[in-house]
Amino acid sequence: MASRPKLSGIQKQVLTLYRGFLRTARLKDPEERRRIESVVSAEFRDNARNVDRRNFVYIEYLLRRGKRQLEQLKNPDITGLATLEVKK
């Protein structure tokens, strides 16, 4: 990735979504903020490693899901987020 200086549109969308999550995490309590940051960061990194970069359909699905989750997280009544590990 480092060898490609220009980012594609879909990559920019992913980074914008990531930035959105980090910005929203700032609005929560410090402890919750750290939790959100670590969950979100793990999720993005995991997908960056494991999802084929040409699998646009799946990436676009993840983007849509992420945007929806971000909208929910923006609600001030939502203080945190949790993940459920399903055995594969």
Place this chain on the structure above:
Amino acid sequence: MAMAAARRALLTHLRVPVARPAAAAAAGTVPVAARRLLSSTTEETKGSFLDKGEVADRVVSVVKNFQKVEPAKVTPTAHFQKDLGLDSLDTVEVVMAFEEEFGFEIPDNEAEKIDSIKSAVDFIASHPQAK
């Protein structure tokens, strides 16, 4: 003709009071917005740009404190991806850390362009809201 005469008669008597916010009235005769405009060329606002050397020092220390970075590699010319081995997600995090250090929000289209210590310093030093 009659309309024009009526209009003239009306206009000579019509007076619209100049509305002025209380604060501006108290501060002087020039409205606040205009004064802000005038002062944009004075010393007062120039002073709100941070010194470039100070910005560089603070940017370097933010990047050195970033957990994935080897502090020894951080130089004023370091490129985030090529020299420091950061990926694009890391770069987003670093730019967010600059926002917190300098107390202002960097819009997405500007944040995308920041990919090295130098581009960060240039952008922050030219931004009047950086604290």
